[in-house]
Amino acid sequence: MSSLPVNRQTALPGFQESDNTAENPGVRAPLVLNMDRFGQVTRQVCQVAESKKPPFAWYAAFTISLGLVGLLGFCVNYLIFTGVGVWGLNNPVMWAFDITNFVFWVGIGHAGTLISAILFLFRQKWRTGINRFAEAMTIFAVICAGIFPGIHVGRVWLAYWLFPIPNQMEMWPQFRSPLLWDVFAVGTYFTVSFVFWFVGMVPDLATLRDRATGRIQQFAYGLFALGWRGSNRHWHRYERAYLLLAALSTPLVLSVHSVVSFDFAVSQVPGWHTTIFPPYFVAGAIFSGFAMVVTLAVPARQLFGLKDLITLRHLDNMNKIILVTGCMVGYAYSMEFFIAWYSGAVYERFAFINRAFGQYWWAYWIMVSCNVITPQLFWFKSIRTSIPIMFALCLVVNIGMWFERFVIIVTSLANDFLPTSWDFFTPTWVDMGTMLGAFGLFGTLFLLFCRYLPMIAIAEVKATMPQANPHWSGYAAHDDHGHAGGSAQPSFASPDALRSPGSGPDGGPSAP
Amino acid sequence: MTTLSPIPAPVIQGNQIPRKRLYGIMAEFHDPAALMAAADKVRMAGFRWWDCHTPFPVHGLDQAMGIKRTILPVLVFGAGMTGTMIGFCLQAFTNAASFSIWALVWVTGYPFLISGKPLISLPAFIPVMFELTILLSALSAVGIMFLFNGLPRWNHPLLANKRFLRVTDDRFFIVIESRDPRFFASRTEQFLKDLGAKAVEMVEA
Numbered sequence: 001m002s003s004l005p006v007n008r009q010t011a012l013p014g015f016q017e018s019d020n021t022a023e024n025p026g027v028r029a030p031l032v033l034n035m036d037r038f039g040q041v042t043r044q045v046c047q048v049a050e051s052k053k054p055p056f057a058w059y060a061a062f063t064i065s066l067g068l069v070g071l072l073g074f075c076v077n078y079l080i081f082t083g084v085g086v087w088g089l090n091n092p093v094m095w096a097f098d099i100t101n102f103v104f105w106v107g108i109g110h111a112g113t114l115i116s117a118i119l120f121l122f123r124q125k126w127r128t129g130i131n132r133f134a135e136a137m138t139i140f141a142v143i144c145a146g147i148f149p150g151i152h153v154g155r156v157w158l159a160y161w162l163f164p165i166p167n168q169m170e171m172w173p174q175f176r177s178p179l180l181w182d183v184f185a186v187g188t189y190f191t192v193s194f195v196f197w198f199v200g201m202v203p204d205l206a207t208l209r210d211r212a213t214g215r216i217q218q219f220a221y222g223l224f225a226l227g228w229r230g231s232n233r234h235w236h237r238y239e240r241a242y243l244l245l246a247a248l249s250t251p252l253v254l255s256v257h258s259v260v261s262f263d264f265a266v267s268q269v270p271g272w273h274t275t276i277f278p279p280y281f282v283a284g285a286i287f288s289g290f291a292m293v294v295t296l297a298v299p300a301r302q303l304f305g306l307k308d309l310i311t312l313r314h315l316d317n318m319n320k321i322i323l324v325t326g327c328m329v330g331y332a333y334s335m336e337f338f339i340a341w342y343s344g345a346v347y348e349r350f351a352f353i354n355r356a357f358g359q360y361w362w363a364y365w366i367m368v369s370c371n372v373i374t375p376q377l378f379w380f381k382s383i384r385t386s387i388p389i390m391f392a393l394c395l396v397v398n399i400g401m402w403f404e405r406f407v408i409i410v411t412s413l414a415n416d417f418l419p420t421s422w423d424f425f426t427p428t429w430v431d432m433g434t435m436l437g438a439f440g441l442f443g444t445l446f447l448l449f450c451r452y453l454p455m456i457a458i459a460e461v462k463a464t465m466p467q468a469n470p471h472w473s474g475y476a477a478h479d480d481h482g483h484a485g486g487s488a489q490p491s492f493a494s495p496d497a498l499r500s501p502g503s504g505p506d507g508g509p510s511a512p
Numbered sequence: 513m514t515t516l517s518p519i520p521a522p523v524i525q526g527n528q529i530p531r532k533r534l535y536g537i538m539a540e541f542h543d544p545a546a547l548m549a550a551a552d553k554v555r556m557a558g559f560r561w562w563d564c565h566t567p568f569p570v571h572g573l574d575q576a577m578g579i580k581r582t583i584l585p586v587l588v589f590g591a592g593m594t595g596t597m598i599g600f601c602l603q604a605f606t607n608a609a610s611f612s613i614w615a616l617v618w619v620t621g622y623p624f625l626i627s628g629k630p631l632i633s634l635p636a637f638i639p640v641m642f643e644l645t646i647l648l649s650a651l652s653a654v655g656i657m658f659l660f661n662g663l664p665r666w667n668h669p670l671l672a673n674k675r676f677l678r679v680t681d682d683r684f685f686i687v688i689e690s691r692d693p694r695f696f697a698s699r700t701e702q703f704l705k706d707l708g709a710k711a712v713e714m715v716e717a
Contacts, residue, residue: 038567038682164606166615170622172606176629181639188643192650199654203568207680226664229671230679232564232573234661237582239569241657244588245650252646259639459680463568470548470572 020313021385031126031464033308038462041309045204045456046211048304054451055303062447068440075433076147080156086430093413093425098152099263100405101435104288105145105442106186106260107281107401109193110253111289112138116196117249120242128460129314132204133300133449134293135197140445141292142190144438149182151434178262185259192252196245199238202228204454257281264408271351271412274339280332287325287371288401290318291394298391300450309456312385319384322397326375329404333372351412359424360411367407370400535669535717536562536689537700538676539709544570547684550707551576554686557703561692565670565685582660588653595648599641608632669717676715687715 020029035041048054079086089096112134119127153159162183164173173180206228209221228234258278265277294315301310340352355364374396377383384390415422449455466472541547544566551564555578564573605613608631609621623631658664670676670687679685686709688700697714704712 042567042681164602166617166619168617168619170620172622172624174624174626175603175607175640176624176626176633176636178639181643184640184643188647191647195650195654199657203680207567210677210680222666226658227666227668227671228663228680229668229676230565230567231661232566232570232577233579234663235566235569236574236579237584237657237660240582240584241653244585244653248646248650248653252643255639255642255646262639459568463571468544468568468570470544470570472543472545 019385020311021316021381028466029313030466031129031311031313032461033311035308036465036467038465038467041462041465042207042211042458044306044309045454045458045461046208048306048450048455049208049452050211057299057303058447058451061443065440065443065447068437069444070437070440071433072147072437072441075430075437076151079151079430079434084152084154086428088426088428088431090423090425092416092421093410093423095152095409095413096406096425097427097431097435098148100402100409101438102145102148102152103260103281103405103409104402105141105148105438106189107257107285107288107405108292109138109141109145109189109289110257110282110285111293112136112141113189113193113196113249113253114286114289115293116200117246117253120246121250125464126314126317128457128464129310130293130297130318130456131460132197132200132457133296133446133455134289135193135200136449136453137289137292137296137446138193139190139197140442140449141289142186142193143445144442146186146190147438147441148434178259178266181259182263185256189252189256192245192249196249198224199242199245200457200460201454202226203230203238203459204457206230207458208454254282257285264412269412269416270345270347271355271408273348274336276332276335276339280329280336283325283328283332284371284401284404287322287329287375288398290322290325291397291401294318294322294390294394295398296446298387298394300455304450304455306456309461315387315390316381316384319378319390322394323375323378326371326378326397330372333368347417351415354415355407355411358411358415360407360414363403363407364411367400367403370396371404374400533717534690534697535715536687536692536695537697537704538670538673538713538715539686539704539707540675540711540713541684541686541708542682542710544573544684546708547686548573548576550686550704550709553707554688557694559688559692559694561689561695563687563689565676565679565687567680567682567684570684584653584656584660587656588649591652591656592645592649595644595646596641598648599644600637602644603637603640604632669715673713673715675711675713690717 020031020033022029032041035044087097112131115127115134116131116138119131150156150159153162161171162173162180173183202225205221206225209218209225212218212221258281261277261281264272265274267273297310297315297318301307337352340348343349355361374393377389377393383393410425414425462468539550541550547564547566547570551573554562555576564570564577566573605621607622607624610623612618612620625631629636670679675683676685686704686707688695688704690697694700701712701714
């Protein structure tokens with residue numbers, strides 16, 4: 001239709017056109033800015049995938065990421081052909097960078113599931129702006145995580161021993177080991193997250209299919225859109241299935257990092273053998289994951305012109321969650337210390353004093369300053385809504401959370417029961433290369449996703465617009481086509497109680 | 513109001529056209545409110561083979577269309593319980609049994625004795641049972657949803673329609689299929705026009 005009005009105001013009372021962070025009880029903050037037509041949302045999201053060339057920064061980032069993937073490939077192959085001795089591992093520090101990276105990446109993934117599942121169950125509509133790429137982040141993070149235990153097993157060609165594959169050797173995995181629970185937890189987590197992501201994307205892939213002009217795009221998007229045609233009978237089952245997935249993913253995401261924490265908590269190493277680990281790991285995972293979502297969202301919305309869909313309010317909300325989970329993490333750190341003293345266990349007490357003042361004191365204090373002190377700045381709204389500051393703080397949180405895992409794993413192992421077997425872990429260049437390479441892999445996958453897939457859940461965002469409410473009557477009276485046939489418009493055109501007169505889309509009074 | 517008919521107009525007379533050539537009639541709406549009102553009327557007119565097509569799920573349209581709640585959750589619950597049982601049997605067999613069963617090959621369990629713990633140590637089996645419950649539930653929720661929806665289906669009369677391309681963008685459609693017993697091309701077309709559709713169009717099969 002040629003008569004699509006552009007750039008109508010959507011400002012609601014109490015909200016600026018470009019700043020929707022104000023709190024106005026009684027008025028729902030707008031989640032989509034500067035747009036009041038569904039088509040505008042479609043175009044805004046699809047232009048990223050449809051543009052002939054992405055912005056220059058995309059090429060720059062992609063080149064760097066791809067280079068790091070090369071480094072990862074080299075390091076992993078070098079490890080496989082030489083042996084795990086190329087890492088800085090020693091006896092007693094048998095786990096170091098590999099497991100640190102594994103726990104770090106699994107943790108990153110948790111924010112995506114929290115956004116897509118838990119916020120969905122709580123009917124937090126702002127999740128729609130960020131859930132798609134947060135879920136993508138989850139999947140890519142779990143891929144990165146999966147690499148590390150995979151190559152850490154030593155004889156990589158026997159990694160299939162992790163799975164209960166029917167065999168005639170009476171050789172089975174030992175199901176009482178938390179390491180095996182991990183295989184099932186992370187495997188399920190990846191599968192369910194992937195399915196969740198894909199199912200959510202099917203209607204949007206159909207949008208891209210219907211807009212595609214090239215043969216290749218039509219075929220590729222068409223193939224994965226599975227012939228979706230927006231039938232309401234389909235939507236009905238789709239929404240049910242989606243709700244079920246959310247309800248299933250919620251306990252799943254809580255279980256995954258709990259199981260990861262069992263890898264430590266079930267052992268008897270001082271500093272690991274604590275009951276606080278499962279909730280503490282989950283809170284830390286969500287904390288680091290949200291920091292990563294903000295780290296990715298800030299450049300992405302800038303680069304691809306999505307500021308009206310990933311608004312300041314979305315970022316503000318995420319920063320609030322970072323503040324809350326940061327406080328939980330801080331509480332866990334102090335409670336660990338308290339229990340170490342209160343338990344009266346000498347090894348436990350030593351482990352914690354050693355963490356803060358032993359050979360790895362610097363790692364511990366990096367962790368505390370990054371994870372406990374930094375997020376406290378988010379108490380101030382001016383900081384929560386300042387793009388450069390939040391970006392910097394979230395990078396700091398990412399670093400802090402990496403160090404948290406390093407501190408837990410390495411300090412506990414390096415100085416355990418017998419002082420004669422103590423040692424100091426120093427990473428080698430292969431350790432460093434593999435860690436950087438994993439970031440490269442993550443970046444590569446994420447950049448490809450941004451370029452070719454709908455970065456924002458188009459259908460879900462549309463459904464959160466006030467215009468999507470069947471009782472909304474905003475531009476009905478001003479529609480150029482009029483309402484022929486005298487349909488039931490009058491009976492449905494009850495004014496939305498939340499919209500004050502004069503707030504109609506083009507400044508005129510709302511109908512009726 | 514615009515009416516575009518790709519099928520030559522004179523063909524449509526009463527119910528004369530061959531059923532096979534016509535998939536149905538499609539009416540286009542521009543906002544959810546108009547669609548809801550129209551869907552209500554189509555249901556009340558007694559049509560059975562009809563559907564609404566929307567870019568996003570419209571709240572309340574299920575009721576307007578009279579769609580019955582799907583039994584999907586019940587089936588998913590069954591699948592989840594199956595997962596729990598598989599999880600238990602898998603662990604009990606591989607870690608506690610000493611007999612053989614056939615699972616692609618003849619396999620024998622191995623009674624692992626770990627620190628004198630009971631062979632069937634349920635608490636230690638719970639994480640894997642839980643994960644398999646979730647895994648089977650999630651996969652079956654999605655699989656059954658697509659199965660019931662008849663997807664994937666890459667060829668469909670509606671997907672070949674130019675106007676219908678905007679259903680994934682910002683247009684709302686009601687489609688009444690020609691196989692509906694109450695379908696009469698000209699009368700149904702007029703009926704849809706009277707519902708306030710912005711455009712009414714024949715869809716070829």
